[in-house]
Amino acid sequence: MANQCKRHSVSDPLSKDLVECLRESMQRELKFETPYVFVVFGASGDLAKKKIYPTLWWLFRDNLLPVNIKFVGYARSDLTVCKLRESFEKFCKVRETEKCAFDDFIKKCSYIQGQYDTSDGFQRLQSSIDDFQKESHDQAVNRLYYLALPPAVFNVVSTELKKNCMDRGDSWTRVIIEKPFGHDLKSSCELSTHLAQLFKEDQIYRIDHYLGKEMVQNLMVMRFGNRILAPSWNRDHIASVMISFKEDFGTGGRAGYFDTAGIIRDVMQNHLMQILTLVAMEKPASLNAEDIRDEKVKVLKACKVVELKDVVVGQYVANPDFDHPEASQGYKDDKSVPADSTTPTYALAVLHINNERWEGVPFFLRCGKALNEKKAEVRIQFKEVSGDIYPSGELKRSELVMRVQPNEAVYMKLMTKKPGMGFGVEETELDLTYNNRFKDVRLPDAYERLFLEVFMGSQINFVRTDELEYAWRILTPVLEELEKKKIQPVQYKFGSRGPTEGDDLMQKYGFIFTGTYKWVAPKL
Numbered sequence: 001m002a003n004q005c006k007r008h009s010v011s012d013p014l015s016k017d018l019v020e021c022l023r024e025s026m027q028r029e030l031k032f033e034t035p036y037v038f039v040v041f042g043a044s045g046d047l048a049k050k051k052i053y054p055t056l057w058w059l060f061r062d063n064l065l066p067v068n069i070k071f072v073g074y075a076r077s078d079l080t081v082c083k084l085r086e087s088f089e090k091f092c093k094v095r096e097t098e099k100c101a102f103d104d105f106i107k108k109c110s111y112i113q114g115q116y117d118t119s120d121g122f123q124r125l126q127s128s129i130d131d132f133q134k135e136s137h138d139q140a141v142n143r144l145y146y147l148a149l150p151p152a153v154f155n156v157v158s159t160e161l162k163k164n165c166m167d168r169g170d171s172w173t174r175v176i177i178e179k180p181f182g183h184d185l186k187s188s189c190e191l192s193t194h195l196a197q198l199f200k201e202d203q204i205y206r207i208d209h210y211l212g213k214e215m216v217q218n219l220m221v222m223r224f225g226n227r228i229l230a231p232s233w234n235r236d237h238i239a240s241v242m243i244s245f246k247e248d249f250g251t252g253g254r255a256g257y258f259d260t261a262g263i264i265r266d267v268m269q270n271h272l273m274q275i276l277t278l279v280a281m282e283k284p285a286s287l288n289a290e291d292i293r294d295e296k297v298k299v300l301k302a303c304k305v306v307e308l309k310d311v312v313v314g315q316y317v318a319n320p321d322f323d324h325p326e327a328s329q330g331y332k333d334d335k336s337v338p339a340d341s342t343t344p345t346y347a348l349a350v351l352h353i354n355n356e357r358w359e360g361v362p363f364f365l366r367c368g369k370a371l372n373e374k375k376a377e378v379r380i381q382f383k384e385v386s387g388d389i390y391p392s393g394e395l396k397r398s399e400l401v402m403r404v405q406p407n408e409a410v411y412m413k414l415m416t417k418k419p420g421m422g423f424g425v426e427e428t429e430l431d432l433t434y435n436n437r438f439k440d441v442r443l444p445d446a447y448e449r450l451f452l453e454v455f456m457g458s459q460i461n462f463v464r465t466d467e468l469e470y471a472w473r474i475l476t477p478v479l480e481e482l483e484k485k486k487i488q489p490v491q492y493k494f495g496s497r498g499p500t501e502g503d504d505l506m507q508k509y510g511f512i513f514t515g516t517y518k519w520v521a522p523k524l
């Protein structure tokens with residue numbers, strides 16, 4: 001299965017160390033001649049064209065996949081590989097010099113048109129895998145099944161897979177699942193029970209792509225790799241933790257789906273909750289996936305169920321004065337949204353962790369669409385120093401900010417002496433901006449990293465069944481209350497910072513915003 005053109009060189013390398021490390025471990029853990037099949041269920045869909053195929057291409061281009069691999073698309077639509085290519089090529093950002101390699105990639109793609117609820121298509125898939133095995137000197141094929149499908153067909157597809165397409169014990173099968181993992185605690189548990197009847201936990205890879213982001217992965221190293229941080233990472237020193245997700249665009253073409261979910265299910269229950277566990281957990285016994293996930297679960301168990309008094313929900317309205325192509329449309333101006341929808345597009349929830357480390361420290365989880373900027377960050381606000389010797393009000397609280405996106409950075413806002421003759425103090429920062437510090441490094445997309453982890457059989461960055469259950473336990477009651485009582489979200493303008501009620505709630509729990517800090521961006 002050698003490529004037609006020479007295995008291409010990596011033109012825009014990921015971190016060299018990462019690439020080397022991945023290659024080494026691929027060589028160690030995967031025999032390159034072993035056949036692999038990566039099947040995309042829902043190949044005709046949006047996620048497949050925008051994320052899954054481009055990610056597979058980038059990994060293939062960078063020689064990070066096993067050589068003997070085939071990519072099979074599966075969906076109901078009447079498609080061909082040629083049509084499939086047309087749908088995803090523009091998202092692959094293929095450079096002129098990569099055209100030949102891209103053709104090689106396409107040669108490894110095939111398409112099966114099949115139903116989701118009958119066995120026929122799955123049997124054809126199984127026979128194509130059998131053929132591949134024969135072509136590969138009868139070596140058993142490792143199987144990766146990616147379910148990029150709406151929840152409605154989830155159960156039937158997984159059942160048919162189990163019935164028709166599993167390995168025969170001489171290779172492995174891994175099933176990758178995309179959110180939503182249920183709609184609430186009950187439906188999530190039902191889904192987990194269904195999957196548990198079909199697959200073992202180590203065969204299930206629930207993707208939360210935020211776990212693949214550089215800065216989210218950096219959280220553990222920052223916390224457990226720096227003696228300087230560990231002693232202050234607790235209720236004695238930290239006043240509050242804010243985990244924030246902001247988007248500067250609305251629900252766009254997804255409003256139909258979004259209205260059935262809302263921002264709490266779409267972002268808070270998964271991405272923000274996962275980040276919370278990494279910020280708050282105790283040091284795991286090792287870097288083993290089970291040790292890490294055990295600690296994450298302990299944090300979720302210690303989280304109190306969120307109460308309505310600790311939540312602010314908002315919904316954006318049009319703001320024609322704001323300079324954005326979508327801003328003249330409010331959420332409910334979208335035809336697929338019911339006129340009386342109370343679905344939140346913004347939410348702030350205050351979480352309380354009832355353990356020795358965190359009692360009394362509010363965790364603000366805040367997420368919203370159509371806000372003033374695109375940004376995701378973790379902000380640790382420290383308490384004031386004790387026994388202040390400076391004139392009243394001069395010392396401001398220190399903050400450690402880990403900016404997940406855009407422009408990954410870690411910065412510590414702190415007090416220093418005002419430079420020069422005076423004795424005064426000034427707010428400044430220690431600034432680790434990734435673009436400056438790691439100039440030649442391309443940070444991999446979250447999906448690239450996570451796909452490789454599935455190949456390597458590492459579940460560190462995938463969500464375990466019990467994590468899911470405990471995360472839903474914390475948010476389901478308030479979701480039900482919001483929905484049963486049809487609580488009206490506060491309206492906020494497209495392009496604003498969201499409802500001021502959000503700031504008021506954070507202030508009530510002790511978050512301090514002074515507005516005095518000024519950042520001087522370095523000249524590049």
Ligand SMILES: NC(=O)C1=CN([C@@H]2O[C@H](COP(=O)(O)OP(=O)(O)OC[C@H]3O[C@@H](n4cnc5c(N)ncnc54)[C@H](OP(=O)(O)O)[C@@H]3O)[C@@H](O)[C@H]2O)C=CC1
Nearest residue numbers: 244401409410411429431432433497503513515516517519
């Ligand atoms: N390496 C780098 O790239 C660095 C960049 N910077 C930049 O400097 C700028 C300022 O730094 P930043 O850390 O935001 O510090 P600020 O003190 O300006 O903001 C702190 C927090 O308060 C929020 N806030 C803003 N207005 C209000 C308000 N009226 N009431 C309550 N909360 C408010 C902010 O935005 P919100 O609530 O809207 O999210 C943010 O969460 C940022 O743009 C930052 O990216 C700073 C240091 C290093």
Ligand SMILES: O=C1O[C@H](COP(=O)(O)O)[C@@H](O)[C@H](O)[C@H]1O
Nearest residue numbers: 209210247266267271376405446
């Ligand atoms: O899971 C989701 O995430 C995206 C944001 O992902 P990002 O990597 O671009 O930050 C969000 O837009 C979407 O609503 C949500 O379903």
